Amino acid sequence: MTAPDPDGLLAEQLLRLTRRVHRIQKRYLERRELGITPAQSRLLRTLAHYSSPPRMADLAERLEVVPRAVTTLVDGLEAHGKVRRVPDPANRRVIRIELTDEGRETLRELRAARRAAAAEILAPLGEREREQLGELLNTLVDGPAGPPCEERPGGGPGPVEG
């Protein structure tokens, strides 16, 4: 440790971990036959954090992807009846995304799967260390922000991912 390029190394570890998370999560998803992909699962979970149905653009910003990607994800979820597109009467350009009952149900199972996957990944860490890691990651994520776009306007519905 204290290698020549500690920061670069750190990025490498990050990548590796994420690949692992992805693989494990996928396994759990398949096993439970929920019929959704990891990215869709992510959108679904994100959806749950809003108090009122978000717009596509909100989700894009939140997920740190381009709006087009959200369209695809919502397509998939809607086809499986997990979410619903509802027009916004106040602004006919916007579409708001609502969780359906089935979506909420799926979400419950999803959380279990997620928890199991996380537990598997985090096994080597103790309680205290997890907290540390959590704080560090929070700092990182909330820090510079910014997907392909710049920064968020601020007055969103009810974010904060918690």
Next chain:
Amino acid sequence: MTAPDPDGLLAEQLLRLTRRVHRIQKRYLERRELGITPAQSRLLRTLAHYSSPPRMADLAERLEVVPRAVTTLVDGLEAHGKVRRVPDPANRRVIRIELTDEGRETLRELRAARRAAAAEILAPLGEREREQLGELLNTLVDGPAGPPCEERPGGGPGPVEG
């Protein structure tokens, strides 16, 4: 904080960060017109950690991907003259992957790019915190191991990624 599902959240942050790393790294790679993709860059860097040219299977294990993926990556790198496939006289099934001079040159630029990307990501953290994060990630990565396969036989050429 101290939310209902801290571990799940943690995984979420991980994913988000990685997406960011990926995006930033890609941007750097394009800007410098190195003509390689992030995954190829990863393989290249990994290659540098071996004292003697590794086999395809070694790389697959190291990168935690299926051997087939390595084939594709090496194809790309070889086409750009960054690496060379050399047959192993001792075992005619194996192919060893060597860095070419051009590959080594690219590697130098790559490190700079990587460092810049990491710096950008890690900006919100202080020196002390980076060390902490580094240690935590190390523990995680070295912990349970295991790609699609199980565990590594141990006697690899010269691993340890550092």
Next chain:
DNA sequence: ATTCATTGTTACCTGTACTCACAATGAACG
């Protein structure tokens, strides 16, 4: 010699996200 395991690869498919172009809507301003 036959059988089995290793190694890399051919062929194909999925998931994810990106760019570009565009239609529909809304807002600003003459």
Next chain:
DNA sequence: CGTTCATTGTGAGTACAGGTAACAATGAAT
């Protein structure tokens, strides 16, 4: 009013990363 411009979501196309399955070549074991 009409013109112009920004916002919002989407169709079409592309790139990249990785996974499965089948296989040919080689090596090892019996």
